[in-house]
Amino acid sequence: MRDVKIAASVLAADFAxxxxxxxxxxxxxxxxxxxxxxxxHFVPDISFGPAVVKAIRKSTQKPLNVHLMVVEPERMLxxxxxxxxxxxxxxxxPGSTIHLHRVLSRVxxxxxxxxxxxxxxxxxxxxxxxxxxxDIVLVMTVNPGFSGQAFLPEMLPKxxxxxxxxxxxxxxxxxxxxxxxxxHTVRQSVEAGADVIVAGTALFNQPDYAKAIDAMRMNCS
Numbered sequence: 001m002r003d004v005k006i007a008a009s010v011l012a013a014d015f016a017x018x019x020x021x022x023x024x025x026x027x028x029x030x031x032x033x034x035x036x037x038x039x040x041h042f043v044p045d046i047s048f049g050p051a052v053v054k055a056i057r058k059s060t061q062k063p064l065n066v067h068l069m070v071v072e073p074e075r076m077l078x079x080x081x082x083x084x085x086x087x088x089x090x091x092x093x094p095g096s097t098i099h100l101h102r103v104l105s106r107v108x109x110x111x112x113x114x115x116x117x118x119x120x121x122x123x124x125x126x127x128x129x130x131x132x133x134x135d136i137v138l139v140m141t142v143n144p145g146f147s148g149q150a151f152l153p154e155m156l157p158k159x160x161x162x163x164x165x166x167x168x169x170x171x172x173x174x175x176x177x178x179x180x181x182x183x184h185t186v187r188q189s190v191e192a193g194a195d196v197i198v199a200g201t202a203l204f205n206q207p208d209y210a211k212a213i214d215a216m217r218m219n220c221s
Contacts, residue, residue: 163193
C-alpha cells in the first residue's frame with residue numbers, strides 16, 4: 001500500500017465551534033484540512049466564503065485543500081489564495097468553467113497547487129488534456145453538494161483507470177477521493193489507486209478524532 005494522507009472535511013464539523021474543531025483534527029493527526037466551497041449554483045447548497053477560509057487558516061498550519069464547487073472559479077482564485085488556500089481544486093465540468101486549462105494554469109501562477117475534480121458521471125477523458133498541469137486529481141465518490149452520502153462503489157474502476165493512465169504517462173498526481181469514505185471503504189479506494197482520503201462525517205461524528213483517523217490509516221495499510 002502507498003503512503004496515504006487523511007484530509008479532514010470541515011463541512012461535517014460543528015460550525016459553532018469551527019476553529020476548535022479544526023485545531024482538534026489537526027492535533028488528532030489529519031494531514032490536510034479539506035474545505036468545500038459551494039455557491040448554490042453548481043451544487044444546491046451554500047457553504048463557506050473566503051472569510052471563513054481565512055479564519056480556518058488561523059487555526060492550523062496544515063495544508064488547506066480547497067475544493068471550489070462553484071460556477072466561474074476563475075473569478076475568485078485570488079481571493080481564496082489570499083485567504084490562505086494551499087491547494088485550489090476546480091471542477092472539470094463545463095457547468096463550472098469552460099476554460100479549465102487556463103484556470104489550472106492560473107492556480108499555479110498564484111503559487112497554489114492546482115487540482116482538478118471529476119464528478120461520478122464525468123469520464124476520465126474530460127481531464128486527459130490537463131493531467132500534466134495538476135498536482136491533485138479529486139474523484140468524487142458521491143454526487144457533490146452535501147455531506148453524509150453513501151459511497152458509490154462503481155467509482156472504484158474509475159480510480160483504478162485514472163491511476164493506470166497517470167502511470168502510463170509518467171505522471172504522479174495525488175489521487176484524492178471524497179464521499180462516503182469510512183474505515184470500511186478506504187481500503188477499497190486505496191487498493192484502486194487513491195492516496196488521499198477525505199473524511200467528513202466518518203471523522204467528525206466520532207467521539208475521538210484521533211481514534212477515527214487511526215482506524216482509517218490501519219485499513220489503508
